[in-house]
Amino acid sequence: MKLYSHKDVDKKALRAARIAVMGYGSQGRAHALNLKDSGFDVVVGARRGGPGWKKAKKDGLAVAEPARAARDADLVAMLVPDMAQKSLYQSIEAQLKPGATLLFAHGFNIHFKQIKPRKDLDVVLIAPKGPGDLVRRQYQQGRGVPCLIAVAQDATGKAHARALAYAHGIGGTRGGVLETTFAEETETDLFGEQAVLCGGATELVVRGWETLVEAGYQPEVAYYECLHELKLIVDLLHEGGITKMHQFISETAKYGDLTRGPRIVDARIKKEMRKVLQEIQDGTFARQWIRENASGRKRYEQLLKRDIHHPIEKVGAALRARMPWLNDPRA
Secondary structure, three states: OOEEOHHHOOOOOOOOOEEEEEOOOHHHHHHHHHHHHOOOEEEEEOOOOOHHHHHHHHOOOEEEOHHHHHHOOOEEEEOOOHHHHHHHHHHHHHHOOOOOEEEEOOOHHHHOOOOOOOOOOEEEEEEEOOOHHHHHHHHHOOOOOOEEEEEEEOOOOOHHHHHHHHHHHOOHHHHOEEEOOHHHHHHHHHHHHHHHHOHHHHHHHHHHHHHHHHOOOOHHHHHHHHHHOHHHHHHHHHHHHHHHHHHHOOHHHHHHHHHHHHHHOOHHHHHHHHHHHHHHHOOHHHHHHHHHHHOOOHHHHHHHHHHHOOHHHHHHHHHHOOOHHHHOOOO
16 A cells, blocks of 8 residues: 655655646545645636536636636646536547656546547556545644545656645645556446445445335334434544444444444345446446447436435435535535
């Protein structure tokens, strides 16, 4: 394991460099503002007059259309959504300086060969292990979200140093920057989202809620038990792993965890997880997602609509309305 901190950063690697941040969504805004606050020369690449353009201007950042921003940049951070990156790269490729650095926050398009960068470019990855809002808030608090670092193409011999300097600029070295590869980051990130963090967790919550409601319990009580209290457990896991969770839950909860948990997430579930991972590794998932986008996202929209219109969301909205502090970023 190679884990880098601020002591490993070559401060000269991006000295006097202009950094173009493409996109001003969750990660784009966080990266651009953190880099600016760290003293870097930053320009945001966005569609003229669009929401990102207006927001970046309001935040006091220099803004230019993508091709113009890329032309002057020593490092270009590709922070638009995955499915928009291929066309964006094609539109700015001719503008990129020889020896410029092309940076990604997720390896999807490089690993699955949707983007094939010019050979004279450095191609690197800095992937924060948290959403953009957290990357920004942690930076402002003097903390930092850990990042992953990888190099796919080192045309100048300076790719790694530049990537690490960028990670330092967004606060990543405060939490630690871990060496990886584009393949490892892409495959583990997709697996984590699908099997545990998003797909696995939300399905477990919804199925648990349905089980209680179908058994005759109040939907509101079921919501508190299966969704609302999940934050308590996740916070304990985040702060101190499984050990801390066991320290702070009751003996009854621990016994239930140890004896019933393996019955819910059993060998069959792990077997299915292996299938999900295999579909990521062999490109099945990537091909499906690319086709879905190319065909207008009809199935995606149907599935999303089904998710956000589930009865648990109606119950949750009513209960959360009584707790306005949940939307307070200071909470």
